[in-house]
Amino acid sequence: MIMSQLSPMITRMKRLDIATYAPFIALVLLIVFSSIASEHFLMPRNITNVLRQVSYTGIIALGMTFVIIAGGIDLSVGSMVALVGVLSIMIINGVGDGWWAVAMAVSSAIALGGLFGAINGLIITRGKVASFIATLATMSIFRSMTLYISDAGEMVSENQHFSDIGGGYLWAIPYPVWIFILLAIAYHILLKHSAFGRHVCAVGSNSKVASYSAIKVRWVYFLTFLIAGLSVGISAVLLASRLNSVSPGDAGLFYELDAIAAVVIGGTALSGGKGTIWGTVIGAIILGIINNMLNLMGISPYLQGMVKGMVILTAVLVQFKGDR
């Protein structure tokens, strides 16, 4: 009987393009499942922790969404987190104590992220190198630079206020989560309600049509890498502040994969042209919850990669079905 009521609803949903809502449905199912499977899951402390964990890669994934919609990819974000992190700690220790040094470190981290993103963008648009190759190269370059300037040793902040940014709370919600939410709203507006966002989708759908429509294709493409870099800058300084240190070899390791996974799980097509910010937010949260649940259920950490991989595959398969 329930089925007979459900089926017209399902056909209606099919018309609404199931691929668009798949991430949301998956998240709801996952939350229901998790709260049944573990009594700890819904505890406020656990939820706060999951969201905090999610926000670092989530912020990067927000920037990555623009790159992927425009038809590119940025593999260098993980190494960039480490490089920006190390440099920001060097800056804070160089400037000294007090809030002034913290402000300097935060603003220069964002600026440095932007600079590295711009370098990626320039190589790709001016040098006409495929983004996969260009950022594969800068991934290696950024990591190597990080190790060299830190002499591969852990960089620890000597500023007493620095750890307050990543560790602080407003109304019981950690600052990084606030920043993730605010950035998601800002990026959503940028993507869906600004001319730039429209142009990003156009470039990713068909760059030839875009250029014949008087859109500055290379400039738009460049800007997406700049946005990715700025997002990395924000994420890097939050992460450095949270730990009050950066370990040059481990920081940001495989973040590019988590960021890309979040974007793809969120329904953005890897071939470019369409995608949503809220999808990416959901994608990042799904990944976070899966990690959390594997821990809560005491499943070997060695299996976490496998589960993540299977989730990505499922997401892509659902997308592919939806396309036909």
Add this chain to the structure above:
Amino acid sequence: MNVPVMQIRGIVKEFSGVRVLHKITLDIFAGEVLGVLGENGAGKSTLLKIISGIYTRTSGSIKIDGEDVDIQSSSDAKRLGIAMIPQEFNLISSLNVFENIFLGNELKNGFLLNKTLMRSKANQLLKELETDLNPDSLIENLSVAEKQMVEIAKALVNESRILIMDEPTTVLTDHEVDIFFALVEKLKQRGVTIIFISHKLKEVKHLCDRLAILRDGHLISVDDVSDINEEDMARKMVGRELNQIYPARAEHTEEVVLKVSNLSIKGLLHDINFDLKKGEVLGFAGLIGAGRTETAEAIMGLRKKDSGHIEVSGQAVEINSISDAVLHNLAYLSEDRQGKGLIMNFDIPKNITLISLASYVRGLIQHKKERAVARDYVKRFDIKAASINSNLANLSGGNQQKVYLSKWMDTHPNILILDEPTRGIDVNTKKEIYHFIRSLTEQGVSVIVISSELEEVMGLSNRVMVMRSGEIMGELTGDAINEKEIMYYAAGLKTMARA
């Protein structure tokens, strides 16, 4: 010809609840050429895509040789001997002819490819089709017509008995069309059944044995070709009498709005000079590759000029990018609607405002205004779509072209360059576009029409420039605008005396 090779019974197709085919029932006989006619959106492509397994039917049945078959995919169709020759060929340009012909059906010698056998079999097949194509030529070096031959040969290797061709002649030159007709005769002799979509009534009359005419998803009639004339065909397609397709030419002023001098691009264009008057329709005729598209693209800033001056309304202007051209109220509709004109996964409003987006932005995009304007264009041009939110990919060619026109009209151009404005578009939409051009010129807009259809150039233009290998060969006005004169100049048999 008495046994139906395929029996189509009550085929219905719905897209998200909208019925686009209404119970089509049709017999197709072995060895016949069946023409399928209809306006854009009449359902002919949908029907043929169902037969060839690209779409699945909503209801109805198909029998082949009297037996029920269930065609769910193109590999099902292939197995049943049904092949579709697409307009965009599916050939691999880095492979040669015989490798493409045997693609997916490679002949092997144990584990290895038997290239000798494939080459000789391909050679034999091409001989039988009376082409002088070399099996070792690379696809990328072939002309469009030759590529089509390869597609057909490929279908024959797959032992296809039913060949579906979607407007095969639109991409061919006149000479190539003759070769194509001879090829169709050859295929008929081999007992191959051909289903043929075309917009060219003359061609259909000449080539087909029977004609099926579709309108709004209904099968209107199936006639022997000897029982029906071109007027009847057009009437059945449109559902009413067609009045004169070309509107009377408008008077234009002598005011020059665009003056192009000494325009050259090394290897492409040589010393192009012409002017365009306010309210005029200036035709550009010539063979494919004569440099007409290149001229338009150079004027629009889409190609780098080696030399040349452009004046808009008496003012010398620098146009180095298409943004510059838009700024000077120039508009250009490319011949490649899908590749350069429209974004297929964007809806109608987003496509229409893509160039003029800045005028919808007040801090943020004003979606309401954008959609209201799009609705106006949908009404003004009678754009047929399930909804304004439909992706362009779901619109028929004619409706896509109307959206493309809307997109450029939204930049409020004074000068409109139309490159092959009615390619692949049905008679009725053509007529609408012609009348729209006329009404534009009445409002003082000047229009350049580049077209390979002589009739179109002659029917619309106040004046015609004829190009050949990157040069303007002649300028025709008044009674001199006729087929003979244009062909003389286009073929290089006559050159304008230079002043």
